[in-house]
Amino acid sequence: MPIFAFVSLPSFYKNNDSPRLKMQVHDKKFKIYIDDKAVSAKVKELGAQVMKDYEGKEPILIGVLNGAFMFLSELAKNIDMPAEFSFIKYSSYIDTKSSGKVVQLIGFDREIEGRDVIIVEDIIDTGLTMKSLLGELIKYKPASIKLASLLFKPEALQTDVKIDYLGFEIKNEFVVGYGLDYNGLGRNLPHIYVLDED
Secondary structure, three states: OOOEEEOOOOOOOHHHOOOOOEEEEOOEEEEEEEOHHHHHHHHHHHHHHHHHHOOOOOOEEEEEEOOOHHHHHHHHHOOOOOOEEEEEEEEEEEOOEEEEEEEEEEOOOOOOOOOEEEEEEEEEOOOHHHHHHHHHHHHHOOOEEEEEEEEEOHHHOOOOOOOOEEEEEOOOOOEEEOOEOEOOEOOOOOOEEEEOOO
16 A cells, blocks of 8 residues: 655744655655755756747757656746647656666657757656657757756766756665655655655
8 A cells, every 4th residue: 555654744944944854655764855945946047047048949848757747847937938848758767776678658749840859857867768768859850959857866877968957966866756756656745855764
């Protein structure tokens, strides 16, 4: 039976402190890693950079499901310019580790030939998913492709990936929240949590 529970009560922003909240998702415990205020501030910065880079253009942002839905939603609210949005679904995770095998589950539904494309991802770790996705997208002859990722694990990278819009560089640790899950749960948490092995 799925478990999703507060382990301790939150003390959100008292005396300007970060929230101190621990969570249990399924059989694992997590602790706060990056709070929602820090995430929102960073996404606002990224939105401003996108508007500067694409001034006078109409980019299409393609979110990689399921993890990128919250990041793309927040990013969209910080892009005050004409833009289109779509989604594609790839998967490479089993439990808390990347399987190393990338499976396309849902393709995108927009014409991208000659368009400026921004791929929006929740996290780049091995880079295998992104390498596969970029290999597919290039076949559709977009004018340009850039990559936005909320999180990046350089220690886990197995192939070269250029991230044009990066939120946070993190250690090679398992995280949940803000779109990221552990076996289906945790995506709706407003903060980003890291596995608590203490």
